Amino acid sequence: MAAIIEVRDLCHTYSVGTPFEHDAIKHMDFAVEKGEFLGVIGHTGSGKSTLIQHLNGLLKPTCGDVLLGGESIWKDKQTTRRARFRVGLVFQYPEYQLFEDTVFRDIAFGPKNMGLSEPEIKERVLRAADFAGVNPASLDKSPFDLSGGQKRRVAIAGVIAMEPEIVVFDEPTAGLDPAARSSLLENIGAYQKATGATVLMVSHSMDDVAMMADRLLVLNEGQIEMLGTPAQVFENAERLQQIGLTVPQVTSLFLRLHELGLPVDPATYTVEGALKQLLRLKGGA
């Protein structure tokens, strides 16, 4: 599989030349495969938000480069502009960014800016609304009359409607209740499956990334601390705790069981995986 995103020797320094000068990202190198689901975790201030704003050219690297499909997004103006449509960013609490007078028009804003025809815009709005789980009955309503959870889905649909090859979600489930959380994650998973889009998800919930991601990118102090499958990453529970993160509760349980001497895999991170092992253990006993 070819890498769709390549981040090469990326640095970003804020407030250069002032007393507040701060290196948010220090020489970062990694690649994301096409169709991959990458979870991005790290403590507050570890550089997650700075990183994702580089992926569609909202921030310009202080050094290094970002490549989409092998081509630098800073090659020329057109390429940079194209990157804005190829990579869709769903910011934290995106429901605060709604502004149109109907849900339909809000979702249509992106496609309209792409210069698409009316029928195509309509088709995309309906498809995006469906993927994001927006209630079709609310398309003619004002987005401000919807519940918080529905508003967030409208904002997500607005990004998906541009049909980006890569969608980046910054804490999509923050503040949602458990039922709304798993339903939104299901929508994201189904969207990825149906479209083959590459998805990056920034999250503070280890359980969410454990459930969804193919690989995890762990950031610490503006650098890559780990990059690997959830099992490889959660194996390092102690190190994760040192850098202000946690492991899923299942993983702490299995680490403890392993320590007590039970023959279980300490890098277990889902309830399903846990049950499979424990039931096998029963069979062997």
Next chain:
Amino acid sequence: MGNAISVQELHFTYPSQNGGNPHPVFDGLNVNIEEGSFVAVLGHNGCGKSTLTKQCNAILLPEGGSVSVFGMDTKDEALLLEIRRTVGMVFQNPDNQMVANVVEEDVAFAPENLGVPSEEIRRRVDNALRAVGMYDYRTHAPHLLSGGQKQRIAIAGVIAMQPRCIVLDEPTAMLDPHGREDVMRTIETLNRENGITVILITHHMTEAIRADRVIVLQEGRILTDGTPKQVFTQVELLKSAGLDVPATTQIIHELNEAGFDLPPDALSTEECAQALYSRFTAKA
């Protein structure tokens, strides 16, 4: 001990918006919160959690029934200031709760408004910042702090009013795991060491299990109410209400369905590990 909050036959409906239907929330809710307790309130969005907290310090008033705060009826306008001073509120987004450019000035905001003499303000601000572990940051600018630190400043601002009860509405929703733990430890200390009654609204089950008591609301009614062990062992009921259970409870529940005989109330990671360990080693 008496009740910090006593809710009796509470009726409340939000008025209609933009010609929609009025939205009833409570239709005869009864609940008492004992003074000095640490109570977690769970429930899906729209179940009435936030409405209930706003009833606790007279931001909202009952339409029927009554809410009393340390014996003060929230409908008595003469008691309004005293009620607001007795019950402090902390909300989800720390950035919306900062008012000053220096941490200690921010914490001093409430006591200043209450007309507290300045030497007394100094003392209260220092104590409040020590209580949340942020004394060393007293001259910093709040906007340069992390989310968890800002939220602890918001809590210090409430403590400086010397309330007898603090209501926190999803205070950790925007924080990273480290910030979440800081805030949870602060809350526990205030409750255990300073005897402040704590009402914590949360979607994180791992936070709720640290409370003395868990109340689950559904559609404005109490679905279940008890110690964390009593509440979280009702796996099916909680799932039907759209809530999660801690992974430990889930694992034990599923194993017991498959014919094991494990203690359903082994909530904490350690309790669960010990229960599983003794079960599997006893058989071997």
